[in-house]
Every structure is written in C-alpha cells, then in structure tokens.
Amino acid sequence: MSLEISDLHFSYGERKVLDGVSFGLKEGSFVCLLGANGSGKSTLFSCILQFLPNYDGSIKINDTELSSLSTKERAKQIAYIPQSHIPVFNFTCLEVVLMATQSNGSIFYIPDEEAEAVARDALYRVGLEGFEERGYARISGGERQLVLIARALAQGSKYLIMDEPTSSLDYGNQMRILSMVRKLTGDGYTVFLSTHHPDQALLFSDEVLLLHEGKIMQQGRADEVLSSENLSLIYGLNVELVPLMGGKMFTCIPTQVLKES
Amino acid sequence: METQSRNNYRTIILTLTISLIALFLISLVLGRYHLTLSEIGRLILSRFTDVEQTWPDSAEAIFFNVRLPRVGLAVLVGAALSVSGAAYQGMFRNPLVSSDIVGASSGAAFGAALGILLGAAGSMISLSAFLFSSLSVALVYMISRILRQNQVLGLVLSGIMIGSIFNAGTSFLKLMADPNDQLPQITFWLMGSLNGKTLNELFYGSILILIGLLPLMGLRWKMNLLTMDEKEAQSMGIAVGPLRLIVIVCATLLTATSIAVSGMIGWVSLVIPHFSRLLVGSDFRRLLPTSMLMGSCFLLIVDNISRLAFTAEIPLGILTSLVGAPFYLYLLLSRRSRMNI
Numbered sequence A: 001m002s003l004e005i006s007d008l009h010f011s012y013g014e015r016k017v018l019d020g021v022s023f024g025l026k027e028g029s030f031v032c033l034l035g036a037n038g039s040g041k042s043t044l045f046s047c048i049l050q051f052l053p054n055y056d057g058s059i060k061i062n063d064t065e066l067s068s069l070s071t072k073e074r075a076k077q078i079a080y081i082p083q084s085h086i087p088v089f090n091f092t093c094l095e096v097v098l099m100a101t102q103s104n105g106s107i108f109y110i111p112d113e114e115a116e117a118v119a120r121d122a123l124y125r126v127g128l129e130g131f132e133e134r135g136y137a138r139i140s141g142g143e144r145q146l147v148l149i150a151r152a153l154a155q156g157s158k159y160l161i162m163d164e165p166t167s168s169l170d171y172g173n174q175m176r177i178l179s180m181v182r183k184l185t186g187d188g189y190t191v192f193l194s195t196h197h198p199d200q201a202l203l204f205s206d207e208v209l210l211l212h213e214g215k216i217m218q219q220g221r222a223d224e225v226l227s228s229e230n231l232s233l234i235y236g237l238n239v240e241l242v243p244l245m246g247g248k249m250f251t252c253i254p255t256q257v258l259k260e261s
Numbered sequence B: 001m002e003t004q005s006r007n008n009y010r011t012i013i014l015t016l017t018i019s020l021i022a023l024f025l026i027s028l029v030l031g032r033y034h035l036t037l038s039e040i041g042r043l044i045l046s047r048f049t050d051v052e053q054t055w056p057d058s059a060e061a062i063f064f065n066v067r068l069p070r071v072g073l074a075v076l077v078g079a080a081l082s083v084s085g086a087a088y089q090g091m092f093r094n095p096l097v098s099s100d101i102v103g104a105s106s107g108a109a110f111g112a113a114l115g116i117l118l119g120a121a122g123s124m125i126s127l128s129a130f131l132f133s134s135l136s137v138a139l140v141y142m143i144s145r146i147l148r149q150n151q152v153l154g155l156v157l158s159g160i161m162i163g164s165i166f167n168a169g170t171s172f173l174k175l176m177a178d179p180n181d182q183l184p185q186i187t188f189w190l191m192g193s194l195n196g197k198t199l200n201e202l203f204y205g206s207i208l209i210l211i212g213l214l215p216l217m218g219l220r221w222k223m224n225l226l227t228m229d230e231k232e233a234q235s236m237g238i239a240v241g242p243l244r245l246i247v248i249v250c251a252t253l254l255t256a257t258s259i260a261v262s263g264m265i266g267w268v269s270l271v272i273p274h275f276s277r278l279l280v281g282s283d284f285r286r287l288l289p290t291s292m293l294m295g296s297c298f299l300l301i302v303d304n305i306s307r308l309a310f311t312a313e314i315p316l317g318i319l320t321s322l323v324g325a326p327f328y329l330y331l332l333l334s335r336r337s338r339m340n341i
Helices: A041-048 A071-077 A093-104 A113-125 A141-155 A171-185 A198-204 A228-235 A255-260 B003-029 B037-046 B057-091 B104-117 B122-146 B151-176 B182-191 B199-218 B220-226 B230-235 B240-262 B268-280 B284-308 B316-339
Strands: A002-012 A015-026 A030-034 A056-061 A078-081 A159-163 A190-194 A207-212 A215-220 A240-244 A249-253
Touching: A002 A041, A015 A041, A015 A056, A015 A190, A015 A207, A015 A215, A030 A041, A030 A171, A030 A198, A041 A159, A041 A190, A071 A078, A078 A141, A078 B230, A093 A113, A093 A141, A093 B220, A113 A141, A141 A171, A159 A171, A171 A190, A171 A198, A198 A249, A207 A228, A215 A228, A228 A240, B003 B037, B003 B057, B003 B268, B003 B284, B037 B057, B057 B199, B057 B220, B057 B240, B057 B268, B057 B284, B104 B122, B104 B151, B104 B182, B104 B240, B122 B151, B122 B199, B122 B240, B151 B182, B182 B316, B199 B220, B199 B240, B199 B284, B220 B230, B220 B240, B220 B284, B230 B240, B268 B284, B268 B316, B284 B316
Parallel strands: A030 A190, A030 A207, A078 A159, A159 A190
Antiparallel strands: A002 A015, A002 A056, A207 A215, A240 A249
16 A cells, blocks of 8 residues: 655646655655745645646556545545644534544435444544543644544544644644654554654654655655755755764754854 | 433424424414314315315415415425525535525525516516526625635625625616506515415425425535535545535525515524524534524514514514524624634
C-alpha cells in the first residue's frame, strides 16, 4: 500500500504553484511537509484530496488513480483532518465523529448502532471517552482537534492528511496531538502532515518532504533533510541545527535572529 | 444517540404527535358552524361506505369545502415552512437564514402576483410561484458565492438585493392590476391566509409538499455534513454540489408550494427550527421531524386564532409576524448564549 505522486503540476491561472512534484509515501509512515508560506503545501494537499481536480500528473493509491474514484470511494482511502474550528451549528462530539461513517452507506443513510459503536470506539482511541454528548463548540481547541482525528479514524481510511493541525494550539496540545498521531502509524495509518515547525518534524517524523517554490527540494530522514543550508534557503533566515542528548536529537536555532537581538 | 437524549427525543416526538392529532381534531370541530366529532367521523366514513345521513347538508358542505381543506393545509404548510427553513439554515450554514432572507418568498410572491395578473388558474399560479422562487434562491446563492470574503454578509446582502428587486416587481404588478378585482386578490394573498381553500388545493398541495418533504427526511443525516466546510464534507465522501442542489430544490418546492396555497406567511420558517433546535439540538436527524411537527402545531394554533378570536378574520401572515419578529430579535440578542448549548 502506498501513495505515489508523479509529475504533478498545478497553476492558478498564469501562476504556477506546483511544478513537477513527484514523491511516494510508505505505508505506516509519518511524513512532515515543510515549506515557506506560498510554497504550495496547501495546494498539494488540495490536489491529493481532489479539492482541486484540474491538475496535471498522477496521484495513485495502491496503483489506482485517485481521480478515477468516486467521492465516496476516495473517502475510504484518504481522510482529511483540517485545523480545529467551530462549526455554525453546535453538534455533539459523537455527532461530529458519526459524520464520517456515511461513506459506506446509501444515499438515504442514517447511522445505525454499528456506526455509533465505531464512532464511540474512535473517540475512545483518541482519549475522549465520556465526551460523546458534549457540545463540540464548547470543548477546548486541543480537544476539538482530537475529535477531528477521531472522525478520520471512524472514516476507516488508512491515509490521514493533516493541514497544519497544530497551528492554533498551545505547546502542550501540540505535543499531545502529534504524539497521538505518531502512535497511529503503529496501527498502519500513514500520516502526511504539514507544519511550520521544523522541530516538530525532527521530533516525530519518519520522513520529511521539503517543498520550495512548487518543487520537491528534498525527501528523506528529518535530520538529513533539515540541514542548516536547506532551512536557511527555505525560510530566508540563517538557521542552525543543534544536536541534543549526544546527537540523538536535534533542534533548530534561528541564529540570525539571535545575533540581531 | 445517548440513551437519555434518545429517550428525551422520543418523548418530545410523542408529545408533539399527540398534540398535533388533538389540535387537528379540535380545529375541525371549532368554528362558527359547530361540528361534533361523531358528525365528522360519519362524514368522512360517508365518502368510503354507505352511512345513514344524520347531518344537515350544510354540515357536509362546510366540512368538505371549508373546514377540512383549511385545517389540512394549516398542517401541511406549517410543516413545509418549518422544514424548508431548517434546510435553508443548514445549506447556507447560517442559523438566522429563512426563506424570507434567501429571497424564496419574494420570488414566489412575484411569481404568484404575475400569475394572478395574467388570470392564470390555481395550479399555474403555484407553478409561477415555484419558478420565480427557484430563480430568486439561485440568484441569491450565486451572488453570495461570488462575495466569498464573508459568506454570511454576502448572503444577507444578496438576499436583500434580490428580495428588493422582486418586491419592486410585485409592487409594479399591483400597480398594473385591475383595482376592482386583481388588486384585492393580490393584496389579500400577500397577507397570507388559509381562507377559502378547496379540497383540490389540499390534494395538489399535499402531493407537492410530500415530494419536497420525503427526500429531505431521507437526506436528513447527510444535511449535517453540508453544514460543515465544503472540503471537509467532500473528504468524508459527500458529493456536496449535487446534494446541496437537491436539498435547496426540495426546500424551494416546499416554500413555493406553501406560499402558492397560503400566501405570505412569514417567520414560521425562521422561528420554528430555532425552537426545535433548543429542544433537540442541531442534528438534522432529530431537528427535521421535530420542526415538522412543531410547525404544524404552531400554524394550526395561529390559524385557529386567526379565524375564531375576532369577528373579522385577521390574515395569518399578520399574526405569525407579530409573534415571529419579536422572537427573531430575542434570538439575535441571545444567540451566543443560547444556541451554543
């Protein structure tokens, strides 16, 4: 099982956003997508999820072209976890998770006991047992993000696409969410996540994809890809990678900012 | 659904169903010409089997030509307006939207006034109301999509604009109408009333309302997903565009049919879904059946007041607005604290 993307091009009118992007994701891996604002990260996700279907190139899961699948069939393959948000209507957490169970149903689908059991189990797996009847709008941002992860689990798809899932969360919630997602890869889930924090990639990822000006700059292990040169080029800022714990870990230090201040 | 909330929901549905049946029977009995329940039972039976006539001819005429169409249509129109209001609120992702705001009513009013002016038959007036109502909603929807920066503001602005164009059109048609015949008909029709309805209108109205109502009831779970962000809904396997179109077409059919048979009855489509949401939450699985029953009960009560409380009949639209407008203000003021329960 794998996600293969070959020679992907996408433009907004005259403006080229993705320019020959090719890469593959291994099953059960945690892959972080890094790139500056406007580098094409969200566009890449939108193409994979077929929100922007007018791309050139190929996006395949298990050798099946995603564009050839129906919306319903696609939902069984890939789940999308957006940033946590407050919807207009206040559904309960259970109702939010149940929403993803319909991809197996008919047009007049109404969730049955089995679907409810799946949704409850998904909430349990993300540590939100007892949240079933709580209003989704009334829980914290971190808990809302967990509900969205539970919803993706209830969807039954093994590929999880997460667009900056931690951007609105405090440090504690960021770490808790990422560590939860990391554990999911042990159950066979493949996680493809965009982030603006190289440290998160260094801590949690199996692989890092660097996107720069619509092209894949490098793909590989975080400590190899996130070199001072690459980070400095991407973010336009001198960044140094500093070893911790005798070289077992690395962290990023924006040296240019330190010197200036 | 959690056992407790499921039991609560069942109790609410049961209470509303019993109330609706009781209100329906009481409404059939009540009136300037009093009919007893046994007379009503025998009158209905007489249409299917041989029953000895123990009632005066006038009772039969009043029951079948006046009382039954009126009470039946109150039930249907109340249900249709409430369900369409809930559907519009979901589809436009705005709990303060109603068929008045998205232009369905003003479009239907123009269509019906045009039909009356052209001397069309009842069914053609309904068709004209439906077509212009659909046109109006489509325009409002398209314009609000163009004004993407703020969907709610875009919706309200485009609704006001399109509504105002159709209102101006309706005023122009009134100006053109024959003041002795067509003008009073249009004016009275715009105030909303169930007076003078026939069994035929009840029959055709119920068919059209069922055509609109049944798909919405079937799709009521998926309507939950349409209240989420479009990309999210799509990623969960929903064909957002076609589904939203079906829901809007059904809701417009309900609104247009209601307005075509009963004239302009404002506020029901806004207020009843809100009351229902306070009772059973936002899940359309529970919201639509609750809104439907509550809308029927509400309109039956208001129609009874309209025809019985005063010596001269007060048009229904006036009464529903008198109740609805202050409640709308209350919702605006307390929306944050009350709706996000």
